[in-house]
Amino acid sequence: MGGIAHIYTLKPSKGPKGPNELSGFSGPKRQLNRSLSGVSRRHGKQRNRDLSRMIENIRHRRPTKPISNENGSLQILFTGWIHDAPKIRKMLRRKHRFSSNQDGEVVLHLFEELGEECVHKLEGAYAFAVYSTNHEIGRESNLGEPGEDAGLSVNSEEKGEIFIARDPLGVKPLYISENEEIVCIASEFKALSDITPDFMEFPIGSYYYASKRADRGEKFVRYHSFSEPVNPAENEEPDKLLVNVETIEDLKEAKSGLQELLEDAVNKRIERGHPLGVYLSGGLDSSIIAALTAQEWDGVDSFAVGMEGSEDLLHARMCAKYLGTKHHEYVYTLEEMLEVLPTVIYHLESYDVALVRSSIPNYFLARMASEPGKVVLSGEGADELFCGYPYMKNLSEEERESEAYYLLETLHSTGLQRGDRMAAAFGMEARVPFLDLNLVDFALRIPDSMKYGPSGQEKWILRKAFSHLLPREIVSRKKKKFSIGAGSFDLMAQVAEEKISDEEFEKNRVTEAGHKLRSKEEFLYYKIFHEFFPQRAAEEAVEFSRSL
Incomplete structure (x- = not known):
């Protein structure tokens, strides 16, 4: 249960940069590069205030607290549930000491053992981030209860490495904004819209691995897909999870x-x-x-x-x-x-x-x-x-x-x-x-x-x-x-027809992001949405159903 919000520094900023100096990456929907330059230059108390605002915006989700590994070198923010957590915990007890009964701690230790391959062992609904802290590997630390710092998860040291993953169907929501210096994530985009004008939905069934170390290649990796069945004999990547293609005839x-x-x-x-x-x-x-x-x-x-x-x-x-x-x-x-x-x-x-x-x-x-x-x-x-x-x-x-x-x-x-x-x-x-x-x-x-x-x-x-x-x-x-x-199917459409004139609708039919509103009812909803979320990125994060 709960939600997550996090600001993470991959490497410290050396001051303001020009518009072409933040490299970013080409993500699934668009490039995210300049939007976090202001956040990356803020340190200490100001960054904590940013994160406090993020957490306050998802307070209704009962935000979770970070959990540390035994020596404090890694932490995890986790939301969701893992079906096989007790079984995995039993296996990991041979090498790890658990300080809680939380599923997130199981995922943390599983990541220590398997790295990014841990996602293939997880069954459930989840979104999480595992990240290095400013503790040196191997140094013992006096840890209190898991998550005792009340969800305020900000690091500002040079060691920067973060692994983020979301479940195969996207049952648990997650949004991200990132560049080469900083990564921000949250369970709802309202937590990000206060601190950056640019963000996107984290792709489903994917993980993201970023580090200040050598380039790992594409940061977003799709580890589970419901694309149409592939014949195992024709599969060029046999280790990838495939949909069973055998039809059930009986x-x-x-x-x-x-x-x-x-x-x-x-x-x-x-x-x-x-x-x-x-x-x-x-x-x-x-x-x-x-x-x-x-x-x-x-x-x-x-x-x-x-x-x-x-x-x-x-x-x-x-x-x-x-x-x-x-x-x-x-x-x-x-x-x-x-x-x-x-x-x-x-x-x-x-x-x-x-x-x-x-x-x-x-x-x-x-x-x-x-x-x-x-x-x-x-x-x-x-x-x-x-x-x-x-x-x-x-x-x-x-x-x-x-x-x-x-x-x-x-x-x-x-x-x-x-x-x-x-x-x-x-x-x-x-x-x-x-x-x-x-x-x-x-x-x-x-x-x-x-x-x-x-x-x-x-x-x-x-x-x-x-x-x-x-x-x-x-x-x-x-x-x-x-x-x-x-x-209540058509009642709101009737209300919109009464409230919005033809002239007002035609004058404002195209949104700031270029979407052409299809009805007065959609315009009614858009006006309310835009008051809460005026950022272009918020509008671009909206997708439209054809089935509901």
Whole structure:
């Protein structure tokens, strides 16, 4: 759980530099080079003040504290969870002394043993940075409790080396700004926007390794990809993780495999000793997760929201009664939607219409479920894996396969961003069993014929695999967008039409970053977004969904 914010010096600045003297690098989206020159010239108390502001901007995420290795030569800032942490810890105890039970300390010692290859041993959702400190290697230090310096992680000595990684699907958010002298990272870009005008989203399934030592080549390395399957015989990089290309043709194998893998995925994400809840819209995906959770956690709390008379409230109530969950629901109004809209956009860090629309009910959902440290499980990811979006039915089989990989690669900036940001706004962590990597690999091997079935019904194989756990009405319920099911789909569009004149819209239709706004509703959201985040980099960090 928690978030991270960090300012790290690779080498000390020798004073102001000209515009061409900061080399930077060509990252995945654009070059980051001059933006941190002011930060790199600030030292001591001023840099600590910068970091304090960064941390304050993500205080709602309950920022984590640095953890040191035994001699203090390395520290880690870690957010997330690692499934096999107890097993890895047991293996590492032969060589390392642990001072906490935190997953981050496991990752730190694993990095000491394996270097950048440690990412191939990790299963879970995570973002972390391991960095050298001003302690000399081998020197013993008197360490207190892990993270006793309250998350203020700034080094200013010459020894500079930092390794940063993000999980394969980008379940945990991360942003970065860097040049040859300094690296800044944060779980949300609002933490960076106060100190630098230039930043970008850290690429998913990638790591970054920077040092003041000899050049290591490209700093960003993609270690896990959901690109379309490669035949092992044609693979030129046999050590790289590949998607299994063997298609599952047997219906019984597909059903039993999904049952086993999803049950396991839910169990991995239940953390005993922490409060637990499930989001329950009454749709197929969230109902399956609720059913599997209820088998493991008697009387688990379930949460549903919607406007008066909405379909989601009705179906969620029915499902909760059937499963025996302790059900909670909240009915919201248009006035409440307008009241929370600026707060939603601030936390969401986006003005994408579909994302904002669905985040408003998600905000009410998280607020109702809120309890610091709580884990909430959701059905996110099933539509991407099992052709749940209506438009996919109009694609060819080959196009659908490509679309599935595209949706997985961009989920971090759509559904996952919505779920993470709204939960984090209330100090909670959203976990997504459908996006367990073992399940993802298995689902990608299931053919179209099983995902649509004989009658062309979307997510047919999911319905068949879990029909024994759910009411018939839930099993047969068609896919509805979250905002439609909650009853608030087009209300904001009507508000925007009333508030914004044609003249104002046409005059301001092109944003400062050159994006042409597609509707008055998008303009309404953009105006609020721009007030919070006027930086061009903030706008360029926004991606647009085509599925939500």
